[in-house]
Amino acid sequence: MQLKRVVVTGLGALTPLGNNLNDYWNNLINGVSGAGPITRFDPTNFKTKFACELKDYNPLDYFDRKEVRKMDPFTQYAMITSTQAIEDSGLDLDAIDKLKAGVIWGSGIGGLKTFQDEVENFTTGERNPRFNPFFIPKMISDISAGMISMKYGFHGPNFVTVSACASATNAMIDAMTYIKLGKAKVMITGGSEASVVEAGMGGFNAMRALSERNDSPQTASRPFDKDRDGFVLGEGSGALILEEYEHAKARGAKIYAELVGGGMSADAHHITAPHPEGLGAYNVMLNVLEDAQMKPEEIDYINVHGTSTPLGDVSEVIAIEKVFGEHAYKLNISSTKSMTGHLLGAAGAIEAIASVMAIKHQIVPPTINHFTDDERFDPKLNFTFNKAQKRVVNAALSNTFGFGGHNTSVVFRKID
Structure with a gap:
């Protein structure tokens, strides 16, 4: 069986660096930090009092009040970026075969705010406490893919992958596979997360996973720096339109890049810590x-x-050195989480978009907030510290790993 080729024809982004693709990308390459004091709730009692929140986000700019009441923020984010990506792709929705169009989405946690609010309302209700009838439909992770498919009438494969922070990349790999096998022509894929709420902050603080650099939020996410002390919690969404190559070519679509491969593995080691040898x-x-x-x-x-x-930064670099050998010194390596924070189940989507845009514009976004070298990292490796670098980017690899030892990776290549 001849496998089909898969290309990226549309992108959408709602991130701490911008509420659309262009703002997100421009702030990435200019080394802007999305971190700041939490505004969503009072963080006084939390060890970490900052996060990478969306800026100037009002759901009523996108939905009417009735719709907002029925959607957890993570689903709102999914709907917004899917719409952006569809519009960016130029797809004529009346012309495509919707039996061959599907949605595979990713979210590590789903409707955390809905769960938190409903339980709190139930336990503190003064009279006749009861749950909202929208509680379950708003909370469950799979509702995001369901809502997207309902909006566009896509009748093809439809589900959500849940693999912690690897969720969105797992979703992309699944979407790619359905197209490769000829079971779909068009797929909306990506991921969304809305965990900057008390339960999210408190839970990750309890694990000692978050940075506590409250005196300098914008410099708190500092991958590969000697003084790094944990990740910065982020929120948002990224969406990609994946399309079978001949289908895209026949309609004269603009093509960002080809998605040429997906990989998966398990650490089989620890519930949160990476394998020490990568x-x-x-x-x-x-x-x-x-x-x-x-x-x-x-x-x-x-x-x-x-x-x-x-621990995580060290194990990943060990793995890169093993896989790439001497070529590791010719690579550009960067962590865009230094700017966006960690979007958990949506991380793989916005980082895949960053990789695709690096190919399109032939520039690598930086790893910001590098102040002190860590002697555990070879100084000859190019971590693209503090400033974007122009270079030839014909192929980009994006890694996403999750609690539970879930590892995913995708490769995008400049289209022939």
């Missing part, structure tokens, strides 16, 4: 290169998972 990260990058039928030296840029945690 075994899972090593295996997933070997897997994605094999799936893409590419050699390590064909990769120009790696958008790393790079969360700014003491």
Whole structure:
């Protein structure tokens, strides 16, 4: 069976750096931090009092009040970016076969705010406490894909992947596979997360996973810096339109890049800590290169998972050195989480978009907030510290790893 080629024809972004693709990308390459004091709730009693929140976000700019009441923020974000990506793709929705169009989305947590609010309302209600009838439909992770498909009438494959912070990349890999196998022509994929709420902040603080650099939020996410102390919680969404190549070509679509491979692996080691020798990260990058039928030296840029945690950054670099050998010194490596924070289940989507845009514009976004070298990292590696770098980017690899030892990786290549 001849596998189909898969290309990216539309992008949408709602991030702490901007509420659309252009603002997101421009702030990425200019090294802007999306972190700041939390405005969503009073963080006084939390160890961490800052996050990477969306800026100037009002759901009523996108939905009417009735719609807002029925959607958790994570679903709102999914709907907004899917609409952006559809519009960007130029798809004629009346002309495509909607039986061959689907939605595969990712979210690590889903409707956390809805869950928190409903339980609190139930337990503190003065009279006749009861749950809202929209509680379950708003909370469940799969509702995002369902809502998108209902809006566009897409009758093809439809589900949500849940693999912690690897969720969106798992969704992209699944969407790519359905197109490769000829089971779909068009797929909306990506991920969304809305966890900057008390439960999210309190939970990650309890794990000691978050930075507590309250005196300097904008410099708190500092991947590969010696003084990194944890990740910065972020929120938002990213959406990609994946399309079968011949289908895209026939309609004269603009093509950002080709999605040539996806890899998956498990650490099988610990519920939160990465394998200390980077075994899972090593295996997933070997897997994605094999799936893409590419050699390590064909990769120009790696958008790393790079969360700014003491253990995670080290294990990923160990894996990169093992996979790429001497070619590792010719790579550009960067962690855009230094600017966006960690969007959990949506991270893979916005980082895939960053990788695609690096190919389109031939520039690598930086890893900001580097102040002190960490002796555990080879100084000859190019982490693209503090400033974007122009270079030839024909192929970009994006890593996304999640609690539970879930590892995913995708490779995008400049279209022939």
